[in-house]
Amino acid sequence: MKNGSRLASVIMVAMLLTSLVLGCQSSESGGQKPGKILLGVITDASGPYAAVAGPTLNAFQDAVAYVNDRGGVDGVPLEVVVRDGAGKADLATSMYTELMNMSPRPQMLFLVVSTYGEALHDRIAEDKIPTIATTSPAAIYPRAFTFGWYSLYTDWFGMYIDWLAKTWKGSQPPKLAFLTWNTSFGRSVLTPEDYDYAKSKGVNIVAEEVFAATDLDVTTQLVRIREKGADWIYSSTTANGPVVILKGLKQIGYNIPIAGNTGFDWSVASIAGKELMEGSVAALHTVSWDETDHEGVKAMAEYFSKANRSPKDRTVLYPMGFAGVLLAQEVIGKAVASVGWDKLSGEAIKAQILKTKDFSPLGLQTFSYSEDRYTPTKLRMYKWTDGKALPVSDWMDAPDLRPAQYK
């Protein structure tokens, strides 16, 4: 009996000590670490945007290699799972369904085509998967689980207007003409908010011309713009869109500077050539490939060369993709630190995204999110000079020019 009660006492003390040890463990090491963290990407690898979207995919793979070389997230490596939506919303839906039914499911999702974000917004909200999407208002708002990869196109235009108003040296107020695609992307800047903002900054919008994404000639539109005496042309186009405009300007001998957004990048320069791009201006959300002394560009270029990437991958989408993975590493890492591996969820990651303020991984791009604004705001103006995109302004916050229905 005496030996039995002694044994019982020993067992009870051992249990008490064990529970104390377990109870004192921090939540950071709570739960088993997964073997890997999946990042889902739905891109366009075989459709109309393939040539533009391709570099993002390569950037993801190289950035994941960069992150994993540095220990991943708390020792857990990242892995990218890529699906091709061929630029079509219906295929993207199919790919999304597949990704959401994987085991384990991706912790975050990246959508490289605006159409995907718009089509999948409600499903993403229901599935509670934090998603970074190319930014169209219908993809981001109403606020749920989709966040912008960069500013809204309306905000980009506002940033350009700020720069134009600041640098304009003419005696008369500047006259601006729109010449843009007749698509959702192209017409995203033709909003009352953008018009009012331009007016408030003393910029007169004298023409609004559109053309189809498949058009190869815009001389008719350019002639009409010339008749209105525009000083600048603003275009929300990409790929061959800016090239068609630049060629048209040369054809009719119309010497007018042209400005754009993310579409006016190195992919356009490689098609248009140095001479046509000269003097064009673009607001970009990433660092320039031509800032070769930049530490972030050097780090990115190292992995670019290691993977033997084609020069055609040197577009704005590459640093964007690279920075996106680093953002994922940051927010997932913070979510794990906050709730532990066993409680890691979409809501936990979303909470960290919303706390992200001025996060600039390798200086490639700056991410800031808030409860009110689900898109980053930092942009910089670049001018194409002798075949290089060189900054002509500091990093500035783009104004909030969201269309009224999205506020």
Add this chain to the structure above:
Amino acid sequence: MSLPCGTFNETYAQDMAIVRTRTQWLLLIGGMVLLLALPSYASPRVVTLANLIGISAISALGLNILTGYAGQISLGQAAFMAVGAYIQAMLTVHLKWPFWLALPVSGGGAALVGLVFGTPSLRVKGFYLAMATLAAQFVIPWVIVNVWPDITGGIHSFRVPAPSLGEGLVLNTQVEMFYVIIPIAALMAFFAKNIVRTRVGRAFVAIRDNDLAAAAMGVNAFRYKLVAFAICSFYAGIAGALWAHWMRNIAPSHFTLVESIWYLGMLIVGGIGSTTGAIMGAVFIRSLDLGVSILGPWAGDTFPAIGGQASAALSPLMFGLVILLFILFEPRGLYHRWEMLKASYRLHPYSR
């Protein structure tokens, strides 16, 4: 329909029957059971693909009635789908109509629009009628974008809620939508098959074969052409309405000329003039689309020098190649090949 050896039609009912023998009934019922049980054994991607095929098949069936049976070519099928999709969206979002009530109204609305664009068939046919229907493909999206952009969303996408069957029963998963889309598709296929067996269907075929002779026989060619346009557009409207709820989002960019051409492609591949062919064509083309999206990244990785460009070219290349090969080597489509296969089996060894 060719019958198994030893089976003869002895009554009018037997002669007209779509499903004639016990084996055919068993296969039909078994097939339907397998189809309805698909979500239980297929992957979610397959279920999603099945939903897309179901919607496409409805539209292809409608186009088959107009082009395959009535012989009137249309290059505006996607535009008529857009009409159905936007009417459905407007009714369910702005007017809060229930899904089931809005669905037939969307089809009816699309049918009315189809009647308008079918009017040129009174005067023109063939290539010129195709051009007239091409006008629909440009006019309808223009109206959606420019006439009431505050209501339709204009060029931008318009969010559509998941369909609901009452309080608490919202159909927001692929499996739930599967059990809405597939039964509707089956019903529409049944109607399409039966149309051909009616007086109206025979009038369509007569007009297709020789509209002057049909008129000489007393068939009101213009009236029946308009009926064909209306039925085709009704089907397109239903498909568009289902698309709107399945995608949960519509935009004019979902209903382009390329989509209209794809639907014609489904008929060419599947077999113009047969209901089963339209379904086969929808299955083939949508599966091809998915296959190319899987092949695209592989092509980009395998040929890195031409990477993005190679894979970007794959989709139009494959589609064009398939259409070309079918026109050259299998002009009567997959359904004809399937019928030949069945006949050779039945007549073996005399089928050689």
